[in-house]
Amino acid sequence: MLIFTAPGQGAQTPGFLTPWLELPGLAERLGGWSELAGRDLIRLGTTGSAEEITDTAVAQPLLVAAAIAVAGLLGEPDAAAGHSVGELAAGAIAGVTSAEDAIRLTRVRGEAMAAACGTEPTGMTALLGGDEATVLAAIDAAGLTPANINTAGQIVAGGTLAQLEAFAANPPAGARLRPLRVAGAFHTRHMAPAVDALAAAAAGTSVKDPAITLLSNRDGAVVGSGQDWMDRVVRQVANPVRWDLCMATMSGIGVTALIELLPGGTLTGMAKRALPGVELLAIKTPDQLDAARALVASHATSVSPDAASGSAPDLKKES
Secondary structure (H helix, E strand, O other): OEEEEEOOOOOOOOOOOHHHHHOOOHHHHHHHHHHHHOOOHHHHHHOOOHHHHHOHHHHHHHHHHHHHHHHOOOOOOOEEEEOOOHHHHHHHHOOOOOHHHHHHHHHHHHHHHHHHHOOOOEEEEEEEOOOHHHHHHHHHHOOOEEEEEEEOOEEEEEEEHHHHHHHHHOOOOOOEEEEOOOOOOOOOHHHHHHHHHHHHHHHOOOOOOOOOEEEOOOOOOEOOOHHHHHHHHHHHOOOOEOHHHHHHHHHHOOOOEEEEOOOOOHHHHHHHHHOOOOEEEEOOOHHHHHHHHHHHHHHOOOOOHHHHOOOOOOOOOOO
């Protein structure tokens, strides 16, 4: 059983799209999506500076467009999941939305979250190691939110800069703290204004039920309803990402291979410990396409007749 995973904000690096633009049709596709994203995705993914592509309103559509574009080159997976904004890429791959609608929604999400970051000084700190129960209790006592629970020994806390500063002065035993270079406290109550903006955009978006297995960041559950998935993605903006539970579900449903879409590396790094025995591939450059297609051929099972008859995702045009 093969799953495609789409990384979230922070996975982008300067120039990561450059070698991909040599592939036939990819530049044209990204050029078309640039208009929907409200920014030049090709320039940003090739010559954009590290500071420029760290901007929330830029990074999010850039990442989602890259993941969807590469997924369209690989064939059909059995399942899909995305970390944070990567959920919008996973939804397009699963056929819940068109690629174009995923890009539109990502633009709204990124711009709304960037605006929410400007209302109050907030941030995020990664906690590495330590007893999970102790770490979570300390986060709660400090008035912070465990915004990302990624895997054993990796939790990200979010809150005001004042709260994070006080927390750093009295950290939980056994945990190493690493402040993150982010614009604000994503997946916490501080993003509530962005939820309303995304909900308004989502209300006018056509959705279908997933054509393949689709996992949710909220609780790792398999989501069978397109509308339920959309509601979850909207609310997730201000609620914690439970990637640990997504990986537990991957293990439970029998995933044997995981491909992390462009720009790969973050999610496969987590999976190395959490998913022993699963074949992993983090896609970074086009020369990995043959290896990725080989994984699809050897691990993906046949698509069900219902999924094959019209509900499979079309990543090239509006559905």
